[in-house]
């Protein structure tokens with residue numbers, strides 16, 4: 001038998017167009033996703049040099065970062081409007097499919113790729129967005145690129161990439177009741193830091209990972225970039241196949257059976273070796289809350305804000321983060337009041353996320369102090385949720401129920417957390433000012449966000465034991 | 471792209487780890503559809519109060535660093551979002567070289583596409599540079615051909631991929647380079663379908 005290989009090596013080899021000593025490899029790109037914020041300068045570059053889009057059929061565009069999530073047809077911000085109009089014009093000029101603001105498929109780029117079946121195992125997928133790693137949940141090699149690279153892929157359908165190192169993150173055991181995929185990835189980043197993945201592609205393995213649903217796998221892979229990794233993926237299995245079956249861009253009939261064999265053969269071989277392996281035990285993980293301004297600064301909900309006097313590393317950074325967040329050393333997490341709750345973003349805005357949050361919310365009322373919004377990841381998710389009556393549960397409790405987009409994850413539209421106010425958010429970044437200048441973000445799971453909305457502060461979601469699933 | 475072979479300039483020290491691209495260029499400035507003009511928004515919320523006046527407590531506003539063209543930062547520089555607006559802002563502000571003990575991958579790659587040279591050096595070296603530059607006006611001379619950085623009394627060498635080096639030295643348009651491989655891409659596609 002050949003030398004055992006990881007899925008990362010297999011996909012890499014299958015996409016190598018050219019290799020040469022002293023150079024990165026020229027890698028073929030199967031799918032290029034684009035959105036309004038990181039593409040205008042790329043199209044402008046093409047026009048200036050008289051170049052064409054090589055494979056419009058392998059390119060797919062949507063609008064997500066800027067779009068309003070209420071009153072969609074009145075875009076008050078002229079600059080945002082210009083950016084959306086520019087994407088539309090560019091897609092028309094170069095013959096690229098676009099799910100624009102009125103389109104039933106519109107949504108966050110990393111939500112709609114899998115939903116439409118564009119995302120498939122073994123593909124190389126890029127997008128001018130760092131959370132492209134989300135698509136790795138399907139066993140695709142998916143990574144974020146800059147605008148010059150967007151232009152490069154448009155013109156050549158390829159990219160120069162140096163071969164990444166491989167990093168196995170092995171999660172054994174089982175996640176406890178009320179402990180989610182979000183808590184798992186926050187715990188991983190909390191344990192190993194925001195740069196342990198630098199220069200690597202992560203493969204998540206182990207019992208706890210296999211047990212995750214496809215939507216939960218997307219939550220984990222989504223935040224690989226927060227660990228510094230270029231991409232994160234999970235070997236495809238029966239769950240992957242089941243999820244993709246019947247989706248619009250997935251082959252059907254005999255072609256499907258053939259492609260399934262190919263997909264499953266991509267899984268990392270037994271005995272394949274990685275440049276690095278780290279381990280974490282799922283049973284030790286508890287619901288997490290970030291207290292600081294980078295995603296590794298998290299503690300279990302029963303814990304406390306750290307004391308800069310006793311931390312071993314980056315004392316100044318810890319001190320600055322506590323000050324920015326308006327917290328005190330040793331303060332208990334459960335004593336932190338929140339004014340905003342955001343359930344959404346490419347990390348946690350899929351149907352199962354909304355369902356689990358709704359289970360907590362059902363019959364309750366949003367706390368007086370709190371303004372809470374639910375922003376489904378795509379219009380499709382929105383309609384599915386409405387078909388199941390989830391919107392009624394949220395609306396009755398006092399949440400707002402919005403249209404799809406990135407929304408308060410980065411506050412490029414009107415969904416902003418005001419200076420000094422605090423938000424329990426299901427998104428992926430708690431950087432200074434991420435949700436609005438001076439805003440304070442605490443990253444949590446959808447269940448934890450829902451519970452915080454009801455109680456006006458962080459609480460251990462496991463106290464809703466009768467409603468949290470295993 | 472302008473070739474970059476050697477550069478001598480004043481150092482601006484930014485003694486923070488994990489400086490993310492949201493800090494380098496906040497999102498409200500990402501709505502522009504041009505590539506130019508982002509320098510004025512560099513580190514916006516660190517440099518300016520809400521009313522637009524300069525913050526005295528942020529060192530880049532210190533006249534000592536006016537005209538600085540070499541930024542020396544902390545670990546994991548440029549982490550977070552893939553926005554190329556970050557190197558655009560750094561370059562437009564006047565920086566040609568960024569030195570740090572480690573960089574986030576996407577940011578590192580984005581630099582080369584915009585004529586910025588990112589140099590990775592051991593933290594003991596960068597911390598020393600930061601100390602010097604916080605103390606007094608401090609200049610460095612960077613020689614890409616020789617792969618060395620020198621402050622006149624001390625010289626350190628750095629690693630860089632030959633491909634990246636060539637690109638900066640020649641100021642290449644990467645797409646034009648790739649298009650010379652068009653035939654191979656055609657062949658690959660034929661094989662794939």
Ligand code: SF4
Nearest residue numbers: 131345346406409410
């Ligand atoms: S939801 Fe947030 S993280 Fe995801 S693509 Fe949109 S802005 Fe980026």
